[in-house]
Amino acid sequence: MSAKASQSDAPGRRQGRQGPAGSQELLIRGGTVVDEHAERRSDVLVRDGVIAQVAPDLSASTGARVLDAGGALVTPGLVDLHVHLRQPGAEEAETVESGSRAAARGGFTAVVAMPNTDPPIDCAAVVEEVLALAQTALCRVVPAGAITVGRAGERLAPIGELAGLGVRLFTDDGNGVQDAGVMRRALEYASGLGVTLAQHCELSSLSDGGVMHEGVWSSRLGVPAVPAEAEELMLSRDVALARLTGARVHFLHLSTERSVSMVAAAKAEGLPVTAEVTPHHLSLTDAELVGFDPLYKVSPPLRSSEDVAALRAGCAEGVIDAVASDHAPHPPEKKETTLAAASPGMVGLETALAVTLGALTDGTAMSRRQVVGLMSWQPARIAGLHRAQGGDQGGPIAPGAPANLCVFDPDERWEVDPARLASRSRNTPFAGRTVCGRVRHTVFAGEPVVIDGEAQR
Amino acid sequence: MAERERRLTPPRGGVFVPRVQVLSPEDVQRALVRIAHEIVERNHGLSDTVVIGLQTGGVPLAQRIGAILEDVEGMAVPVGMLDVAFYRDDIGIRPVLPEAVTDIPGDLAGALVVLVDDVLFTGRTVRAALNALADYGRARAVQLAVMVDRGHRELPIRPDYVGKNMPTRLDEQVDVSLDGVVLGDVVPR
Amino acid sequence: MSADAADHARLGRHLLAVADLGAEGIEEVLRVADAFVEVGRRQIPKVPALRGRTVVMLFAEESTRTRLSFETAARRLSADVLTLPMASSSMKKGESLRDTVETVAAMGVDGLVVRHPDAGAPYQIAQWVEASVVNAGDGWHEHPTQALLDCYTVRQVLAERAGRDPASVGMECFAGLRVAVVGDVRHSRVARSEIWALAALGAEVTVVAPASLLPTTLQGWPVAAVSHDLDAVLGTVDVCYLLRLQLERGAEAFLPSPREYAAGYGLTARRASRLKDGALVMHPGPMNRGVEIADEVANLPQSTVLRQVANGVAVRMAVLFILLGAGSSATELPEQDELLRAVGE
Numbered sequence: 001m002s003a004k005a006s007q008s009d010a011p012g013r014r015q016g017r018q019g020p021a022g023s024q025e026l027l028i029r030g031g032t033v034v035d036e037h038a039e040r041r042s043d044v045l046v047r048d049g050v051i052a053q054v055a056p057d058l059s060a061s062t063g064a065r066v067l068d069a070g071g072a073l074v075t076p077g078l079v080d081l082h083v084h085l086r087q088p089g090a091e092e093a094e095t096v097e098s099g100s101r102a103a104a105r106g107g108f109t110a111v112v113a114m115p116n117t118d119p120p121i122d123c124a125a126v127v128e129e130v131l132a133l134a135q136t137a138l139c140r141v142v143p144a145g146a147i148t149v150g151r152a153g154e155r156l157a158p159i160g161e162l163a164g165l166g167v168r169l170f171t172d173d174g175n176g177v178q179d180a181g182v183m184r185r186a187l188e189y190a191s192g193l194g195v196t197l198a199q200h201c202e203l204s205s206l207s208d209g210g211v212m213h214e215g216v217w218s219s220r221l222g223v224p225a226v227p228a229e230a231e232e233l234m235l236s237r238d239v240a241l242a243r244l245t246g247a248r249v250h251f252l253h254l255s256t257e258r259s260v261s262m263v264a265a266a267k268a269e270g271l272p273v274t275a276e277v278t279p280h281h282l283s284l285t286d287a288e289l290v291g292f293d294p295l296y297k298v299s300p301p302l303r304s305s306e307d308v309a310a311l312r313a314g315c316a317e318g319v320i321d322a323v324a325s326d327h328a329p330h331p332p333e334k335k336e337t338t339l340a341a342a343s344p345g346m347v348g349l350e351t352a353l354a355v356t357l358g359a360l361t362d363g364t365a366m367s368r369r370q371v372v373g374l375m376s377w378q379p380a381r382i383a384g385l386h387r388a389q390g391g392d393q394g395g396p397i398a399p400g401a402p403a404n405l406c407v408f409d410p411d412e413r414w415e416v417d418p419a420r421l422a423s424r425s426r427n428t429p430f431a432g433r434t435v436c437g438r439v440r441h442t443v444f445a446g447e448p449v450v451i452d453g454e455a456q457r
Numbered sequence: 458m459a460e461r462e463r464r465l466t467p468p469r470g471g472v473f474v475p476r477v478q479v480l481s482p483e484d485v486q487r488a489l490v491r492i493a494h495e496i497v498e499r500n501h502g503l504s505d506t507v508v509i510g511l512q513t514g515g516v517p518l519a520q521r522i523g524a525i526l527e528d529v530e531g532m533a534v535p536v537g538m539l540d541v542a543f544y545r546d547d548i549g550i551r552p553v554l555p556e557a558v559t560d561i562p563g564d565l566a567g568a569l570v571v572l573v574d575d576v577l578f579t580g581r582t583v584r585a586a587l588n589a590l591a592d593y594g595r596a597r598a599v600q601l602a603v604m605v606d607r608g609h610r611e612l613p614i615r616p617d618y619v620g621k622n623m624p625t626r627l628d629e630q631v632d633v634s635l636d637g638v639v640l641g642d643v644v645p646r
Numbered sequence: 647m648s649a650d651a652a653d654h655a656r657l658g659r660h661l662l663a664v665a666d667l668g669a670e671g672i673e674e675v676l677r678v679a680d681a682f683v684e685v686g687r688r689q690i691p692k693v694p695a696l697r698g699r700t701v702v703m704l705f706a707e708e709s710t711r712t713r714l715s716f717e718t719a720a721r722r723l724s725a726d727v728l729t730l731p732m733a734s735s736s737m738k739k740g741e742s743l744r745d746t747v748e749t750v751a752a753m754g755v756d757g758l759v760v761r762h763p764d765a766g767a768p769y770q771i772a773q774w775v776e777a778s779v780v781n782a783g784d785g786w787h788e789h790p791t792q793a794l795l796d797c798y799t800v801r802q803v804l805a806e807r808a809g810r811d812p813a814s815v816g817m818e819c820f821a822g823l824r825v826a827v828v829g830d831v832r833h834s835r836v837a838r839s840e841i842w843a844l845a846a847l848g849a850e851v852t853v854v855a856p857a858s859l860l861p862t863t864l865q866g867w868p869v870a871a872v873s874h875d876l877d878a879v880l881g882t883v884d885v886c887y888l889l890r891l892q893l894e895r896g897a898e899a900f901l902p903s904p905r906e907y908a909a910g911y912g913l914t915a916r917r918a919s920r921l922k923d924g925a926l927v928m929h930p931g932p933m934n935r936g937v938e939i940a941d942e943v944a945n946l947p948q949s950t951v952l953r954q955v956a957n958g959v960a961v962r963m964a965v966l967f968i969l970l971g972a973g974s975s976a977t978e979l980p981e982q983d984e985l986l987r988a989v990g991e
Contacts (some may be wrong), residue, residue, distance in 0.1 A: 545683070554678055
């Protein structure tokens with residue numbers, strides 16, 4: 001993909017996927033290049049938004065920018081299937097721009113924006129609004145559309161019209177589609193359009209009023225709780241509907257052991273299902289709620305250590321296809337209240353890589369390359385953004401490919417400081433924790449949007 | 458009060474190390490007998506008299522004085538005990554918790570109260586005791602009997618009956634019981 | 647009391663849960679409560695211990711009895727008491743809980759007594775203020791002072807039965823004591839506090855309830871046995887503790903009807919006659935007469951309900967005194983001679 005940018009373009013403005021004005025040559029030097037095919041010590045030269053050369057000991061022309069990747073991995077830019085950018089409607093928590101900056105700092109060059117905005121992304125006008133906002137973002141922002149109008153679970157949204165605008169993923173996330181009949185019709189309709197429906201599996205009749213996982217801890221602490229079955233029953237239903245309709249289904253944020261085994265069984269049967277998991281569900285359990293701290297309140301809730309172990313194993317065995325952050329920014333007043341009244345969710349774009357590396361490479365047999373795959377080329381495919389699908393994400397890192405890259409040091413330890421997050425919101429329970437794995441540089445369409453951990457705009 | 462002193466010395470408790478025995482058990486008994494006689498003499502008898510020991514050091518002394526008074530005058534004198542934990546004005550992080558029971562015999566209205574304590578030091582415990590007594594009725598008069606007056610008063614409190622005047626340094630400690638009076642130091646644990 | 651000063655620090659800055667107290671913490675409160683029971687018998691049942699301190703009642707859930715009990719306790723300690731009925735305050739207009747609490751705290755507050763329908767509320771509040779926080783009941787989680795006053799009552803009654811002064815009795819009366827906690831354990835903060843307190847003191851607790859009123863799992867609970875059959879357990883226990891059926895919190899959704907509950911789990915006169923001689927019948931109040939306890943049973947001598955209420959004030963005085971009763975709010979350890987002079991007279 002070649003990019004032509006005229007000299008008169010202001011820095012930061014882009015048309016489509018072209019590089020910034022007079023884009024410099026960019027040399028990423030001294031790193032280990034890791035993509036779907038191979039892992040090798042190599043430099044990467046980027047010119048005009050495209051990878052020009054991949055070989056050891058490259059030299060750049062004068063005036064080229066050099067990014068040091070010594071001791072670091074150079075991978076395809078990460079892709080997050082599940083972020084809440086809150087715009088339109090809740091800009092005090094996050095905007096498309098601030099969220100994209102957080103994404104870029106987290107090593108992401110593309111994110112899928114969830115449609116539970118206000119108004120929701122259930123019509124062309126809002127899709128276009130988000131796409132317009134995405135023009136100045138620091139990463140690719142692809143809106144997901146709602147499955148039903150208003151995410152109310154009753155009437156189908158204009159899925160075809162939105163697909164025509166480039167929307168590939170549809171979900172009512174925040175809620176699951178409660179009615180089996182509605183979900184069936186949606187799947188049948190979607191299967192004809194080549195788009196994917198994604199489900200937030202939660203049966204509200206079982207989860208209503210619940211605030212944390214139903215188990216040993218909720219019982220001791222006397223907190224109304226959500227049983228694993230609230231997720232598993234809907235997941236099981238949708239596996240059956242996928243079988244019935246032949247449509248692709250993607251399961252958002254799996255949280256239970258049985259969910260993992262049901263997805264495994266569905267895949268073994270050859271059904272077109274995929275699944276994602278969040279970094280926090282791979283690393284935190286319901287025991288964290290012992291202090292009633294709303295920072296640990298998420299939906300689906302943090303579950304037991306057996307569930308965490310099963311989710312990790314699911315990643316190692318290929319049952320789970322992607323890690324997605326479910327980045328959910330909230331202003332302070334939504335968290336500075338009782339556990340029951342607090343809004344669920346945590347920000348996660350900037351900690352996703354480190355937390356995931358920590359959860360998956362410690363103790364399982366997973367390699368760093370497999371973890372990178374879970375966060376780049378695999379989610380790229382699910383989002384329809386992979387190069388092989390005509391997109392520009394997920395690699396491989398080879399001459400001619402769009403320059404969407406992440407350079408990170410898998411061994412660098414750092415302390416999570418909420419005050420230094422690029423996100424507008426600060427709601428992370430990892431505050432004060434030391435994690436391992438830090439993004440050094442992020443290159444988006446040939447532009448170095450993050451250098452040495454600092455966003456460039 | 459020596460017990461409490463001992464207990465509260467930073468860091469969170471110290472040990473009383475005795476140095477010199479100032480009064481033997483017989484000396485203590487003699488002093489108590491003298492004090493008992495002084496009480497009867499000063500008050501021209503024992504009518505309406507109530508003896509109240511301050512927890513914890515003053516209680517055994519008060520009980521002994523009560524027994525002596527009964528011997529001397531041939532009539533039983535009511536003896537009670539008072540814990541002033543709830544009336545203290547201490548500066549400190551934690552409150553001083555009551556160590557023992559308060560048991561005041563009857564209503565003190567019109568009574569002549571003889572407060573008994575083991576050591577008189579700054580006067581603050583006695584001030585707290587006067588406060589506490591007021592809640593049991595308006596006494597006719599309150600007199601103070603102590604086994605040892607070690608000086609360093611911070612309030613205008615003076616004893617009516619003293620076993621022994623014993624000037625001390627601030628960093629010393631006095632331990633009083635029916636087994637004698639000992640001067641010593643407090644050493645951190 | 648053995649004590650050197652270090653032993654006094656059993657209660658930290660707050661009282662949020664009995665589960666955090668341990669046997670020593672519970673004993674500390676009960677010992678101090680002994681002294682306050684004596685204060686309560688005086689003509690003027692008041693001491694100046696908390697003079698100049700301000701205690702605020704933050705009750706986001708209606709409760710006249712508990713609130714009055716705490717208010718009485720604070721006033722008898724000479725503290726100034728303010729009541730903020732949060733249910734009707736600006737909280738409803740969308741002011742955040744934190745804002746409400748910080749506004750109140752800014753007026754200079756030493757103690758906050760908090761009751762809230764959401765479990766964990768006192769924990770959040772404790773993060774936002776310098777004051778000491780006392781949990782007066784948070785959702786289904788805990789009601790620590792209820793358990794403390796109930797333990798106090800048990801010790802008091804057992805001591806009197808043995809002809810001893812309650813203040814002279816230690817915690818040994820709880821060792822091996824067989825207690826049945828009967829009723830809606832699932833939704834009961836009193837149950838959680840009670841079970842943790844009694845078990846910490848060495849009692850053997852049996853939980854008796856219909857399956858739908860038990861928590862999802864009792865794993866990790868210090869419970870000796872679980873039963874669905876009250877009649878089988880009745881004759882074996884020394885204390886029968888009856889929980890309220892939380893009708894106003896929708897407990898009847900978990901049961902066919904209060905009548906069916908009463909038939910299976912209510913302490914009827916017939917059942918009461920099968921209790922061991924000297925067994926205590928306890929209830930945290932207010933009673934649903936005719937549901938968990940029959941009218942005539944509530945008035946029997948072995949029912950301790952009125953005593954529990956009376957002891958509640960003394961126990962709450964003890965808690966407030968331990969948490970708030972230091973002199974000025976000093977934040978450093980005083981110098982040695984300052985302390986010596988302050989306490990040794």
